[in-house]
Amino acid sequence: MKTIALVTGANKGIGFEIARQLGELGITVIVGARDEKLGRAAAEELGQAFVQLDVTDPDSIKKAATWIDLAYGKLDILVNNAGITVSHEEGKPSTTSLETMRRIYETNVFGVVAVTNALLPVLRKAPAARIVNQSSEMGSMEHALNENHPAFPIVNLPYNSSKTALNMITVAYAKELWDTPIKVNAVDPGWCRTDITGGEGYKSAAQGAAIAVKLATLGADGPTATFSQDQGTLPW
Ligand code: NAP
Numbered sequence: 001m002k003t004i005a006l007v008t009g010a011n012k013g014i015g016f017e018i019a020r021q022l023g024e025l026g027i028t029v030i031v032g033a034r035d036e037k038l039g040r041a042a043a044e045e046l047g048q049a050f051v052q053l054d055v056t057d058p059d060s061i062k063k064a065a066t067w068i069d070l071a072y073g074k075l076d077i078l079v080n081n082a083g084i085t086v087s088h089e090e091g092k093p094s095t096t097s098l099e100t101m102r103r104i105y106e107t108n109v110f111g112v113v114a115v116t117n118a119l120l121p122v123l124r125k126a127p128a129a130r131i132v133n134q135s136s137e138m139g140s141m142e143h144a145l146n147e148n149h150p151a152f153p154i155v156n157l158p159y160n161s162s163k164t165a166l167n168m169i170t171v172a173y174a175k176e177l178w179d180t181p182i183k184v185n186a187v188d189p190g191w192c193r194t195d196i197t198g199g200e201g202y203k204s205a206a207q208g209a210a211i212a213v214k215l216a217t218l219g220a221d222g223p224t225a226t227f228s229q230d231q232g233t234l235p236w
């Protein structure tokens with residue numbers, strides 16, 4: 001039976017590369033994208049399926065979940081990859097706006113909960129589903145407080161706190177699903193050259209995708225409720 005994966009925000013960047021790498025493992029990938037034209041083009045390039053999925057739009061999420069159930073009858077892998085940020089200037093704690101906070105949280109936090117809850121019924125139909133949440137080292141409380149860490153000076157309230165919230169969301173789902181074969185883990189891709197970083201970074205999107213692919217394809221003895229990057233486990 002084919003393994004079926006959905007990657008959100010897969011029309012470009014790290015999500016696109018996760019979709020490519022899962023496909024190279026023989027997995028049937030559904031490219032999730034909010035823009036139909038961009039999503040279809042990406043799916044066509046990869047020879048994979050496409051579903052319109054805006055993680056902030058309940059109607060889009062519901063339709064995508066219904067279609068996946070009808071088309072495949074199960075979902076083995078969900079990668080919650082879609083994410084947005086703001087400039088460090090706009091994210092400065094003392095001057096950032098609630099509008100900015102809400103906008104970032106709608107995608108990076110509430111979007112993950114909405115998509116995961118809509119898809120859990122179809123994830124439960126797979127023998128041993130894997131959920132991977134695309135977090136960031138910027139969400140690590142321990143690194144944020146470590147004066148010797150390169151992340152120390154970066155105080156982007158909306159983005160960093162959204163990823164800290166995502167880390168707890170990862171733990172919360174893993175705990176609810178503890179006695180099931182479903183594993184839920186968070187990953188940090190590293191600083192990658194994509195649109196979100198303005199093309200800066202020490203890694204390609206393909207290199208950044210590898211850790212999500214690893215956690216998405218964990219065996220039965222693999223962990224749940226972890227936060228990791230290529231170099232190993234990250235502190236929460
Ligand atoms: P990117 O190239 O900007 O890609 C972001 C993706 O998310 C795009 O496909 C975008 O779609 C999609 N997206 C945004 N809002 C969405 C929504 N409401 N519904 C569905 N899709 C939505 O950035 P990236 O670097 O690949 O980022 C992917 C993930 O990695 C993000 O969660 C980011 O926080 C995380 N991350 C990245 C880095 C890094 O250094 N690049 C480091 C740590 C974590 P559109 O094309 O329609 O905008």
